[in-house]
Amino acid sequence: DAKTTQPNSMESNEEEPVHLPCNHSTISGTDYIHWYRQLPSQGPEYVIHGLTSNVNNRMASLAIAEDRKSSTLILHRATLRDAAVYYCILREDNQGGKLIFGQGTELSVKP
Amino acid sequence: DSGVTQTPKHLITATGQRVTLRCSPRSGDLSVYWYQQSLDQGLQFLIQYYNGEERAKGNILERFSAQQFPDLHSELNLSSLELGDSALYFCARTPEGNQPQHFGDGTRLSIL
Numbered sequence: 491d492a493k494t495t496q497p498n499s500m501e502s503n504e505e506e507p508v509h510l511p512c513n514h515s516t517i518s519g520t521d522y523i524h525w526y527r528q529l530p531s532q533g534p535e536y537v538i539h540g541l542t543s544n545v546n547n548r549m550a551s552l553a554i555a556e557d558r559k560s561s562t563l564i565l566h567r568a569t570l571r572d573a574a575v576y577y578c579i580l581r582e583d584n585q586g587g588k589l590i591f592g593q594g595t596e597l598s599v600k601p
Numbered sequence: 602d603s604g605v606t607q608t609p610k611h612l613i614t615a616t617g618q619r620v621t622l623r624c625s626p627r628s629g630d631l632s633v634y635w636y637q638q639s640l641d642q643g644l645q646f647l648i649q650y651y652n653g654e655e656r657a658k659g660n661i662l663e664r665f666s667a668q669q670f671p672d673l674h675s676e677l678n679l680s681s682l683e684l685g686d687s688a689l690y691f692c693a694r695t696p697e698g699n700q701p702q703h704f705g706d707g708t709r710l711s712i713l
Contacts, residue, residue: 534702589646
């Protein structure tokens with residue numbers, strides 16, 4: 491399984507944008523880039539995913555580098571409720587959809 | 602609402618015992634996944650079922666087993682429990698295997 495590398499922790503101020511980086515230099519052509527987050531005392535929550543092009547949804551944006559070796563999850567205006575552990579995961583379509591979680595980035599948001 | 606119901610929410614038992622964790626996905630969701638989250642190992646994939654059949658296997662101990670029933674609910678059976686089995690156990694669902702997974706709130710298992 492291809493691996494991802496994320497910073498252990500990041501801090502943000504409320505109502506400011508947050509850019510969460512992820513490196514995946516061994517990504518293969520069939521790997522999708524998925525982001526999940528886990529709020530305290532809850533199960534992981536799907537955020538966004540993409541293959542090659544940048545993606546936007548109501549929660550966040552995903553910017554994927556042209557060589558696909560890195561990506562950035564963008565929260566446009568951080569709120570206190572966005573404080574969570576964010577996981578960047580590579581998932582192959584032909585492997586039953588299992589998710590291999592790394593350590594993730596713990597995001598704290600200051601008021 | 603994730604569309605996944607896990608029961609019980611909390612379970613306290615002793616070493617050597619056997620427990621069953623239940624997961625009820627939303628109607629029509631064919632895939633069910635089980636994950637374990639412990640302090641030292643993080644979130645680990647255990648096993649996946651698709652429409653009643655085992656589809657993928659991860660770091661699942663031989664003392665653990667799972668099944669998916671015709672109504673698509675799933676059960677994770679843990680036997681000969683050890684202190685190290687204390688963890689959060691999550692179930693996730695998808696309608697088809699390649700779509701994003703939606704997780705339940707988990708069952709917290711405490712072994713005394």
